[in-house]
Amino acid sequence: MTEEQKNACRLLGVSETASQAELQAACDNQLARFDEMKYLGSPLADMAAQKREQIRAAYRLLAAPEPVEPPSFELPAPKPAADSPAGESVSVRVRRLLNAGDVEEADALLSAQPDVETNPEYVYLRGMTRWKQGWLDEACQYVDQATKLAPRNDEYKAASGMILTELPPAAKVKRSFAGKTGWAACGCLSECLCEALCESICEGC
Amino acid sequence: MFGYVRPLQPELRVRDYDAYHAAYCGLCRALAKRYGFRSRFLVNYDMTFLFLVRASVRPAARTRNCFCPARFWRKKPCICDDGGYDRVSACTVILCYCKILDNIRDSGFWKGLGYRLLKLVYHRPWKKASKDAPEFADLVRAKLLALSELEAAQSPSLDATADAFAAIVSACADDLPDEAVRRPAQALLYQVGRHIYLCDALDDLAEDLRADGYNPLRYRFVPTQTGLQAEDLAYLGRLMDSSVNLAGAALSLLPVRQYGALLENIVYLGLPAVYTAVKTGRFRAKAKEFPRKENQP
Incomplete structure (x- = not known):
């Protein structure tokens, strides 16, 4: 070998x-x-x-044969809002920037648009920029707002269900504490001389 | 704001449990070695996690039996990885000192006296740590200033406030030279930082409602007198779970050589367990009633 x-x-x-x-x-x-x-x-x-x-x-x-890959999920191709031709190029540019990982540039471009609060496409894309930043709460809020502004858009509806994910089953089963010593992993801190002082600094860690 | 990142002990293997102890004691030893005996008191679980993240991609370090001032009649196993602990101990001192400053700002004159004394005690270690990690000290100062501005403006944004703290935690991995390690480590620490901030906000909510203090959850949702409403709590739970998933996804990309199972335990089991405890109000209660002898190895 x-x-x-x-x-x-x-x-x-x-x-x-x-x-x-x-x-x-x-x-x-x-x-x-x-x-x-x-x-x-x-x-x-x-x-x-x-x-x-x-x-x-x-x-x-x-191995010679091709592996059987799990079903792949692809985000829908950029679909500019049909009723706002002026926003078409901005939307496509923002999507391209987001795909390239340039979140700050995409956000700056969106912020410069006058109808950023009312155009569903822009609101949705703002949600996507927040999602890429890891700002999950604001991402949900923007995508929900976009879904309300354009309730028939399937892409927006699909995205609102994808931002918040569930824990893997193994973590879910064990998330409740097992017994009275469940979460306290280390006995050393509780026995250390520092406990009282540490509690005063970090308020009961 | 420390103590929210810890493993779920019943799910740990014995060797991982021992490794966690050794990492914790190693951090205590490294703090004393670099910043004097008084800095031993700053050791905490969250920074132990930070060490584990950084050490997971390094070759295994030697574990030695070292003197422990808390149990001077018996030596305890410590990880002796000075290179791995350098940055972590500097970050620990800087963060704890900033926490003391924050507490002085938030407390009245009499309650603040204790913190002022602590500030005097830890001023020299902080100065030394700031020299060791100057860019981190500057970033912490800038982000905490941004955070206090958001607090003053009573910002209802969970993400903006959590981002300030998460960026600090994530910056603990800024000095890693290899991009294939640095990016996943930063993403992992960012999500863990978010988790810490939101857990702390939920933990303090009842007290902040009583004392009319700032809490982002108070302005983002419409809480009752005792806490959040059930549907808001469920939504917050889903936000936390999503953060855990993103942290887990980042952990998968970290090229770990050791401590993989321990880190997975902390991320997938420890974080959700702590959040559940905070949500049900058992977190603080458990900290007080924790049985002292039962968990000793």
């Missing part, structure tokens, strides 16, 4: 003697880990895409 193949095994997390089925399962797991949906509102979407590409390349190196 060449060094390149060994690296590919490490990336997929399989042994060098893994069977075809094991390779397929590992590849699926890794692709699901960096799933496009998980990175929709994240500034790290480009890194996740790179990682998926590396995983596919590793799989191709180790």
Whole structure:
């Protein structure tokens, strides 16, 4: 096995003697880990895409057939508001900037528009800029407002359901405290001399 | 505003639990080594998490049994990773000193006396830490100023206020040289910072309502006298869950060499568990009634 193949095994997390089925399962797991949906509102979407590409390349190196990829989600192509031809180019430019990760420039461009508060497309795109910044509350508010202004737009409706995500099932099951010592991970602080002083600084950490 | 980032202990493996202890004690030791004995008192869970994030991409450091002033009759295992702790200990001192200044501003004369004394005690460590991480000290000062301006303007924006604090936490990873590490680390710490700020806001809400103090939740939602209404609380819960998911997505991209399971425990289990405790009002109560002997290794 060449060094390149060994690296590919490490990336997929399989042994060098893994069977075809094991390779397929590992590849699926890794692709699901960096799933496009998980990175929709994240500034790290480009890194996740790179990682998926590396995983596919590793799989191709180790196994001849193409991996079965999980269903991919693509945001709808830029669709400018039909009733505001003047805003068409701005909308497309903002979308291009957002796709390139230039959130500040996109926000500045939107802010310069006179009807930024009333044009549903601009309101929606403002929501998207907030989403990319990780400002989830304002993103929800803008997208909801855009949906109210243009209730028949499917893209806006779909986006409002995507910003807020649910925890993975494993985390949900265990989120309630298991027993009285559930959350307190470290006994050392409580026993340290510093407890009283620390509490006075950070108000009961 | 410390103590909201911790693992969910029943789900930790024994070796991860030991590693967490060793990282915590290592931070305490590093603080004392760089900034004097008094800085040991500033050690906290949140900064231990920061160390774990930074150390996760480094080669494993040596763990040694070190002297512990709290239990001087028995040595405790400490991670001895001076390179890894340098930045974390500077950030800890700077953040705690700024917290003391913030408390002086928010307290009356008599209650503020204790904080003024603490300010004197920690002034020299702060000066040294500011020299060690000057750009971080400047950023903290600027962001806290922005935060106090937002508070003065009674801003109803959860995101703008949380952003000021999250940017500070995220800046703790600004010095990482490798972009493939720095970007995921910053994104992870940003979301964790948001989580800390919003948890703290929810934790303080009842008190702020009583004392007529600023709280972003108070202006963003329409709270009752005791706290948020059920639907607002559910919405806030979904915001927090989404933050956790974004933090988890960033963690997946971090090229971790160690502490992976521990970090996943903190992000996916610890953060939601702490939020649930804050929501139900058990967080503060639990801190007081925490059984002291039961959890010792």
